[in-house]
Amino acid sequence: MPLLEVENLLKAYTGPDGSRHGVVDIPGFVMGEGEAVALAGPSGSGKTTFLHLVAGILAADSGRVRIDGSDLAGMAEHERDRFRARHVGYIFQTFNLLQGFTCMENVLLGMSFGHGMDRGRAEALLRRVGLGERLHHYPRQLSTGQQQRVAVARALAGKPRIVLADEPTGNLDPHHAQEALALIREACAENGSALLLVSHDRDILARFGHVASLLEINRACAGVARPNTR
Ligand code: ADP
Ligand code: MG
Numbered sequence: 734m735p736l737l738e739v740e741n742l743l744k745a746y747t748g749p750d751g752s753r754h755g756v757v758d759i760p761g762f763v764m765g766e767g768e769a770v771a772l773a774g775p776s777g778s779g780k781t782t783f784l785h786l787v788a789g790i791l792a793a794d795s796g797r798v799r800i801d802g803s804d805l806a807g808m809a810e811h812e813r814d815r816f817r818a819r820h821v822g823y824i825f826q827t828f829n830l831l832q833g834f835t836c837m838e839n840v841l842l843g844m845s846f847g848h849g850m851d852r853g854r855a856e857a858l859l860r861r862v863g864l865g866e867r868l869h870h871y872p873r874q875l876s877t878g879q880q881q882r883v884a885v886a887r888a889l890a891g892k893p894r895i896v897l898a899d900e901p902t903g904n905l906d907p908h909h910a911q912e913a914l915a916l917i918r919e920a921c922a923e924n925g926s927a928l929l930l931v932s933h934d935r936d937i938l939a940r941f942g943h944v945a946s947l948l949e950i951n952r953a954c955a956g957v958a959r960p961n962t963r
Pocket of ligand 2: 780781782899
C-alpha cells in the first residue's frame with residue numbers, strides 16, 4: 734500500500750465576482766513509504782493549496798487523499814486536525830513559529846496535539862538541528878536559518894509518517910538553502926518520515942532523484958504561465 738495516494742482531487746475558489754476558479758485538479762499522485770519527492774511548479778500553480786489539501790488544513794471539494802490508507806477527504810475538520818497532529822509534519826515557508834514561546838516550547842507545543850509532550854525528544858531534536866545552545870531562546874533571538882531549523886525540529890516532533898515542506902528554503906540565501914535542504918532530508922530519513930517538498934528553485938529541485946511537476950499532474954494549471962525552459 735502506498736503511503737500517500739491522491740485520487741481525482743479537486744479544489745476551486747470563488748472569486749470576488751462569484752465565479753469559480755479551479756486551482757487543484759489532480760487525477761492521481763502516489764508516494765511510497767520513506768520516499769523523498771520534490772514537486773516543482775511556478776508561482777500560482779497550486780503548490781501551497783495542494784500541500785494544504787494533503788495535510789488536511791484545507792478540505793477538498795471532492796476526491797481522495799489517503800495517508801496510510803486513511804482518507805482525509807472523508808474526515809471532518811477536527812478529525813483532520815487530529816490526524817495531522819499524529820501523522821503529518823509541516824514546514825512553512827515563513828516558519829510559523831509562535832513568537833511568545835522558546836524553541837523548546839515551540840517543539841513541545843507541536844507534540845502536545847499529537848502523541849504527547851516528550852522533553853527528552855524535543856531537546857534531542859533541537860540538538861540534532863544544531864540548536865543545543867539555543868533551547869530557551871525565543872524566535873526573535875535567532876537568525877532566519879536558525880528559526881527554520883526550529884521549524885524542522887517541530888515538524889519531526891510527532892514522528893510523522895510524512896513531512897510536507899512548502900518552499901522551506903525560499904527565505905534563505907543559496908548557501909543556507911542547500912544546508913537547510915540537507916538537514917531536512919537527513920532528519921526525515923533518520924526519523925523514517927517520507928518527504929514531499931515543493932519548490933520553484935532549480936538548485937533545490939536538482940538535489941532530488943524524484944521530481945514531479947505540478948504543471949504536468951495538475952490539470953487546473955492549464956492557464957498558468959510556464960517558466961522559460963531553454
Ligand atoms: P503556489 O503555492 O504554487 O504559488 P497557491 O496554491 O498559493 O499557488 O495558489 C494557487 C492559485 O489559487 C492562485 O491563483 C491563488 O490566487 C489562488 N488562491 C489561493 N488561495 C486562495 C484563496 N484562499 N482564495 C481564493 N484564491 C486563492
Ligand atoms: Mg505557495
